Amino acid sequence: MNDLEELVGRAEADFAAAVTPADLENAKARFLGKAGQVTELLKGLAKLTPEEKKTRGAEINQTKQKIEALLTARRQALADAELEVQLKAEALDVTLPGRQRGTGGLHPVSRTMERIEAIFGSMGFDVADGPEIEEDWFNFTALNTPADHPARSMHDTFYVDTKAPDGSGHLLRTHTSPMQVRYAVQHVKKHAAKIAAGEAMPEIRVIAPGRTYRVDSDATHSPMFHQCEGLWIGENVSFKDLRVVFADFFRTFFETDELDIRFRPSFFPFTEPSAEVDIAFGSGPLKGRWLEVAGSGQVHPNVVRNFGLDPERYIGFAFGMGPDRLTMLRYGVNDLRLFFDGDLRFLSQFK
CATH class of the missing domain: 1.10.287 (Helix Hairpins)
Structure with missing residues (x-):
């Protein structure tokens, strides 16, 4: 052994x-x-x-x-x-905080767009949406923009195809006003029988928020930006109604009654008379400063005719504002490009 x-x-x-x-x-x-x-x-x-x-x-x-x-x-x-x-x-330090899945939130401009729609919705305005690749007729011609207007230039507009001799063509819309035309034309067709019979047509009251495109880029401009156009057409709609709508909107949007509004004479092809809209806050860091926030005016008779209506009977106003600028004012942002950089350090502040 x-x-x-x-x-x-x-x-x-x-x-x-x-x-x-x-x-x-x-x-x-x-x-x-x-x-x-x-x-x-x-x-x-x-x-x-x-x-x-x-x-x-x-x-x-x-x-x-x-x-x-x-x-x-x-x-x-x-x-x-x-x-x-x-x-x-592979030891784990159990004293460290756990890793959690981050929660998303609305972009600040999206918050503003929803806020605009809610406020105007409370005033009886519909919300219209339409194509971002637009026809030249809806974007310019129907809005009384002359053929030699600078906005039609390649230096200001992104054209998708070459404009045909009859004036047709496609482009990235330079504003959301074409939706005013599209909405109004459909509204008139819907109530064509009443109009033909001489009856009063239901008022056109609509806003058109969305993306727009122009050849421009700096701290306060972007090639793609947002606009919200509005239209109110009826038999007895005046500039007084425009002022009331703006006063109610801006005081509700900025949640303050300490806000003044003024209209400055201006020119737009699609309105006559036309006015720039400025606001001034009664308190806060912008107290006493007049800030341009919108363009407006009484709808031009030629545009009313393009809607299919008689400008002698139907009258109203149109306006346009920049949700991006309103967002900057509401949250104190001083560079528009921050909205498009996708920096989570910036965007997470708006959750």
Whole structure:
């Protein structure tokens, strides 16, 4: 038995010296492999008598089992050691705050657009939406814009295709006023029977918020920006109504009654007379400063005719404002480009 006990001792020592699984497999081969020491002892049984073979065979099998048990134990020890190293390398500091999925929020300009729609909706205005690639007729001609107007120039307008001799063509709309025309034309068609019978047509009261495009880019202008155009047409709509609408809108939008409004004479092809609209706050950092916020005017008779209405009977006003500028004033933003940079440090403030 001494030789077998020594064999077990050598196997235990060799297994203990193995520091990697590969080293352990090499050690296993020296004892349990096809040419291993235990295998050679089993081959030597053939030279013994039957009685010796029975006794010696049992002893060798016990030795083999002991060596296999030592091998299994060392394998487990190496696996545990490897796991311990991995756990230390991938340890988590449970004192750190957990990682949470961030929640999104509305863009500040989107907030303004929704606010504009809600306020005008409370005053009975519909909201119209339409194509951003617009026909030249709706964008310019129907709005009484002459053929030589600078806005038609390639320096100010993104044209999608070349304008045909008849004046047709497509472009990225330079304002949302074309939706005033589209909405009014559909409204007139809808009530054509009443108009033909001389009955009063229901008033046209609509706003058209959306994206617009012009060749312009600096701290206060962007090639793509937002506009909200408005239109109110009826038999007895006057400039007085325009002032009341603006006063109600701006005081509600900025949540203050300390706000003055003034109209300055101006010129727009689609309104006559025309006026720029300025506001001044009675308190806050902008106190006492007049700020231009919109353009407006009585709808030009030619535009009313293009709606399909008689300008001698129907009258009203139109206006246009920039939601981007209103957003800058409401939140104290001094650079328009911040709205389009996508910087989460900026946008997260408006959640």
